[in-house]
Amino acid sequence: xxxxxxxxxxxxxxxVDSSNKLEVGEQxxxxxxxxxxxxxxxxxxxxxxxxxxxxxxxxxxSFKTEYQSLPSGLCSAxxxxxxxxxxxxxxxxxICAFDHSxxxxxxxxxxxxxxxxxxxxxxxxxNAENKYIASQGPIGVVIKEFLRLLxxxxxxxxxxxxxxxxxxxxxxxxxxxxxxxxxxFGQISMTLVKEENFSHFTIRTLKISxxxxxxxxxxQYHFTSWPxxxxxxxxASLLEFRxxxxxxxxxxxxxMVVHCSAGIGRTGTFIGLDYLIEEARAEGSVDVYECxxxxxxxxxxxxxxxxQYVFLHDALAEWYIVGDITFPVTSYQxxxxxxxxxxxxxxxxxxxxxxxxxxxxxxxQRETDCSVALSEENKNKNRDLTIxxxxxxxxxxxxxxxxDYINALFLSSYKKxxxxxxxxxxxxxxxxDFWTMVVExxxxxxxxxxITETGKDIGQYLPAIDDLKCGPYTxxxxxxxxxxxxxxxxxxxxxxxxxxxxxxxxxxIYQCNFWIQKKGTPTSAGPIFTILxxxxxxxxxxxxxxxVVHCLNGVEKxxxxxxxxxTLERLTIEQDVSIxxxxxQLRVSRPQIITSFEQLKFCFDAVGExxxxxxxxxxxx
Numbered sequence: 044x045x046x047x048x049x050x051x052x053x054x055x056x057x058x059v060d061s062s063n064k065l066e067v068g069e070q071x072x073x074x075x076x077x078x079x080x081x082x083x084x085x086x087x088x089x090x091x092x093x094x095x096x097x098x099x100x101x102x103x104x105s106f107k108t109e110y111q112s113l114p115s116g117l118c119s120a121x122x123x124x125x126x127x128x129x130x131x132x133x134x135x136x137x138i139c140a141f142d143h144s145x146x147x148x149x150x151x152x153x154x155x156x157x158x159x160x161x162x163x164x165x166x167x168x169x170n171a172e173n174k175y176i177a178s179q180g181p182i183g184v185v186i187k188e189f190l191r192l193l194x195x196x197x198x199x200x201x202x203x204x205x206x207x208x209x210x211x212x213x214x215x216x217x218x219x220x221x222x223x224x225x226x227x228f229g230q231i232s233m234t235l236v237k238e239e240n241f242s243h244f245t246i247r248t249l250k251i252s253x254x255x256x257x258x259x260x261x262x263q264y265h266f267t268s269w270p271x272x273x274x275x276x277x278x279a280s281l282l283e284f285r286x287x288x289x290x291x292x293x294x295x296x297x298x299m300v301v302h303c304s305a306g307i308g309r310t311g312t313f314i315g316l317d318y319l320i321e322e323a324r325a326e327g328s329v330d331v332y333e334c335x336x337x338x339x340x341x342x343x344x345x346x347x348x349x350x351q352y353v354f355l356h357d358a359l360a361e362w363y364i365v366g367d368i369t370f371p372v373t374s375y376q377x378x379x380x381x382x383x384x385x386x387x388x389x390x391x392x393x394x395x396x397x398x399x400x401x402x403x404x405x406x407x408q409r410e411t412d413c414s415v416a417l418s419e420e421n422k423n424k425n426r427d428l429t430i431x432x433x434x435x436x437x438x439x440x441x442x443x444x445x446x447d448y449i450n451a452l453f454l455s456s457y458k459k460x461x462x463x464x465x466x467x468x469x470x471x472x473x474x475x476d477f478w479t480m481v482v483e484x485x486x487x488x489x490x491x492x493x494i495t496e497t498g499k500d501i502g503q504y505l506p507a508i509d510d511l512k513c514g515p516y517t518x519x520x521x522x523x524x525x526x527x528x529x530x531x532x533x534x535x536x537x538x539x540x541x542x543x544x545x546x547x548x549x550x551x552i553y554q555c556n557f558w559i560q561k562k563g564t565p566t567s568a569g570p571i572f573t574i575l576x577x578x579x580x581x582x583x584x585x586x587x588x589x590x591v592v593h594c595l596n597g598v599e600k601x602x603x604x605x606x607x608x609x610t611l612e613r614l615t616i617e618q619d620v621s622i623x624x625x626x627x628q629l630r631v632s633r634p635q636i637i638t639s640f641e642q643l644k645f646c647f648d649a650v651g652e653x654x655x656x657x658x659x660x661x662x663x664x
Contacts, residue, residue, distance in 0.1 A: 086332035090323055090363050094400065097356050106356070109332060110349035114339045119143055128156040132188065134179045137343075138305050144341040146176055148191050151229075160188045161306065163342040164298070165314055168321040175314050176298050177342050179306035180205055180215030187228035189218055193261060193300065194231055194253055199293025201249075201263040202301040204309040209270075214304035219249055219263065230254040242455040242462070243268040243280040244287070259295060264288045269309055274354040278361045279627035285317060286369070311338055311345030315355055320362055331355050357404075364400045365623040372618050372654060379647055394647070395640050397623065405627070408433060408634045421448040424476070426467045426500075427596045429635075436632045438464065441483055444475040444514050450597060451480060452632050453589065454605050457613040457625075463605050464589045465633055467597035468493055469502030475514040477504055481550060482516065482538060485588035488578055489552040492592065492600035494560055499595065505534060505552060515542045521549070526577075530557040530570045533577070551581055558600055563641045568649035571607055572656070602636035605629060606646055611653060622646050 086109065088096045100106050117139060123129055124139030133139065140146070144163040151157040160178070167174025176196055180203075181189035193201070205214045219235055220226040226233045230253050237248040245265040252258035266284050268275055275281045288299075303309035315338060319329045335352065338345035346352050370378040382394040389396060408431065410417060416424075416431040424446075425431055432438070436452045449466070450473075456462035464484060468491070469477040481489070495501060504518075505511065511518040522535040532554045540546040553574050558565040565571075578590065590608075594600035609625045626643070629636050637643050 087328055087330040089328045091327075093329070093356075093360050093363055094404065097360055100356070101353075106353050107349050110352040113332070113336055115344060117141075117343055118340065123156075123159050124161070126156055126159070129159045132159060132182075132185045133161050134182050135305050138179065138307060139343060141342065146178075146192060146196065148188060148195055160185065160192050162192060162300075162302075165338055165341050165345075168318045168325070173298050175317075176300045177306050177310045177314060177345065178300055178302040180302050180304045181218050183216050186216060186218055187231070190228055190231040190233060190251065193251055194256075194259075196300065197259075197295050197297030198300045199259075199261055199295035199297065200288060200291065200299045201261060202288055202299060202313060203263060203265040204269050204301070204303040204313055206267060209304075215302070219247060230256075236260070241458055242460045243277070244284050246287075261295075262291060262293070264291075269303075274312070274351055277628055277631045278354075278358050279365065279624045279631075281313075281316075282358065282362055282366055283621070283624055283628075285313070285320075286366075289317065305347070307342060307344050308347030308351060311335070311342070311347065312351045312355060314338065315346055316358055319355065319359055320366070323359065323363070329359055331359070360404060361627065364397055364404065365627060368397065368623050369619050369621040372614060372620060375620050375654060376651055379651060382647075394644070398640055398643050401623065401627065402638070405630050405634060415448050416450065418448075420446055424448055424470065424473050425450050426470060430467070430596050430598050433632075438480060438484070440476060440479050442479060444479060449473065449476045449480055451591075454609075454629050454632055456609045457616060461589050463608070464591045465597055465601050465605060466591060466593045468593050468595050469504050470500050471502045474502040474504045475516070477502070478513045478516045478518065478538065481591065482540070482546065482548065485586050486591050487548065487550055487585040487588055488581060489550060489591040489593070490574065490578075490601075490604060491552060491554045492558060492594040492604055494556055494558065505536065515540050517541070526573065531555045531574060549585065551585075553578075555600075563639055564603070564645040568607065568645070568652055569656075571604060571649070572611075572653055575608055575611065598633055598635045602629070602633065603642055603646065606637060607649055610646070610650060614650070614653075620650050622650065 117137070119141040120143070121139040121141050123142055123145065124133060138161070140159075140161050140163050146160060146162040146164060148158045148160055162176050162178035164173040165175040165177050166172055176192070176198070178189070178192065203215070207213065207215050207217055218226075219233060222235050222238070224234070232252050234250045235247060236250050239246045244267055247263040247265065249261045249263055250258055251261055264284065264287065266281065268277060268280055270276075301310045301314055315331070315334050318334050319331060322334070323329050331352070335346045335355075346355065368382070383392045385392055386396065412433040412435070413431040415421060415434050415437065417428070422428070432448075432450045432452045438449060438451045438453065439447045440449055441447070451464050451466035453461040454463040454465050464480070464486065466477070480486070503511070504513070506518050506520045517539045519537045519539070520534060521537050523532060525532045534552045534554065536550050536552065538546065538548040538550060555570065555574070557567070557570045592601040592604050606622065606625055606629060609629065610620065610622050613625070614620055622643075626637055637646070
């Protein structure tokens with residue numbers, strides 16, 4: 044029998060059993076409370092024991108049993124939800140706001156039912172009353188009520204955890220206007236002031252006004268990488284998102300409004316994560332079971348599936364390892380030196396200990412994840428059969444030379460979802476595939492991290508003197524320049540296609556000569572900084588497609604380059620350094636990125652070198 048992935052520590056899936064949905068009506072007014080609960084002592088765990096605790100629970104497959112003992116169903120009165128006038132205000136049957144915890148709107152026009160909305164107050168850590176509002180994603184008929192909720196609650200932050208449409212189904216009505224427009228329902232209106240897009244989330248600044256009552260500014264934090272019926276594959280991105288939300292100072296005293304579609308699964312998981320991180324900081328231990336149990340007394344079935352319950356544990360473990368290692372640029376050098384202090388017990392630095400823990404929780408690539416790469420027709424397209432493009436993240440060629448497979452995948456930067464393409468140096472039989480990918484993905488920049496080696500199968504993808512013909516493409520060298528005492532050079536090429544007269548693409552290829560083969564790291568990161576600055580200038584005048592970064596095996600040198608590039612991009616925006624979080628995010632797609640402590644330390648040293656050289660203490664955006 045196939046193991047459930049959430050128990051064996053691999054990929055997570057959020058399966059919603061529709062047979063458990065309750066019909067709203069008198070027959071559904073039942074209380075489901077499981078009395079066979081584990082004791083608090085068996086579910087509370089110290090942070091220092093969290094990793095072995097999770098491993099043990101997964102091995103014993105006890106998380107599911109633990110989750111099933113939680114109170115479930117409509118375990119408090121919900122008479123207002125059943126009112127005939129209020130029934131249409133609920134997005135899903137059986138997901139009701141409890142009478143004792145529901146958010147009450149102001150009565151309008153003496154209508155006693157006008158105070159209902161499907162939203163509940165949730166208590167925060169330390170019995171902080173009404174710290175959160177957990178709400179369903181609004182439907183069209185309750186947009187007015189949702190705007191009233193935002194006004195009455197005096198909130199300064201909205202956390203949105205669903206996309207508007209998922210799997211072809213509307214999950215949330217768009218309750219904010221586009222730029223230059225105003226949305227008005229009753230006495231309340233809203234305008235969009237600003238929108239900032241990042242690789243995994245969007246931040247919108249909204250202005251909400253009420254007739255004769257003035258206006259307020261609200262920030263909406265929209266996490267866009269939580270899959271329908273699933274949990275985030277990239278825990279670090281959710282932790283980064285949460286940190287961004289929590290650190291933002293709101294001028295308004297009201298609770299944070301958190302919603303997904305139903306307002307219980309993703310919403311419960313996010314609120315639970317925030318609660319538990321606060322608990323971990325204050326007590327040095329966490330009790331996920333008790334946290335979820337208490338939330339369920341305030342809103343039905345918070346943390347909707349046991350996969351989400353397991354995810355909470357995994358997210359806490361990752362937060363424990365990397366969550367606090369984000370340093371302001373102003374104190375980076377001092378903070379980094381603290382990380383390098385040796386623990387007398389282990390004989391290792393704190394940074395090395397964290398790195399080893401991180402390697403322990405990062406999942407290795409499995410053969411079953413790479414069925415296309417390992418098929419007989421594609422095996423010879425891989426330089427190293429242990430470093431493959433998995434089925435979920437690989438780039439598919441739409442006009443393949445042979446098959447649609449190429450050992451290449453996208454990586455995100457801080458701001459951009461598909462910022463880089465990580466790939467191996469082409470083999471002789473994949474050169475046409477390489478140029479096909481460059482054309483199809485609108486690439487104008489390539490970084491070759493390798494010094495050409497003899498005795499290797501290196502596909503010649505650049506023209507020497509004469510034009511190079513690759514399938515339908517003709518590549519012509521138009522310029523070549525050497526920089527920085529020949530530590531790297533830049534070749535500019537023009538691509539034309541015999542099947543598309545309109546295609547004329549100029550591509551710049553940076554060829555690096557500063558990283559000696561068989562050395563774990565280069566002697567200095569200076570050339571990388573120079574290349575990144577030159578790419579920035581080049582990109583301003585050319586198409587803003589992804590940057591192709593390649594080395595012999597597609598990870599050893601390319602991975603270091605991408606970690607540094609993404610780290611420095613964030614540094615200039617946020618004025619902080621977050622190397623471990625960046626590494627974790629990139630490893631979701633390429634697990635082999637930076638597997639040696641030597642390379643990790645090089646990245647930390649490189650950032651220090653960058654700050655010393657450029658003294659970047661001002662936001663460049």
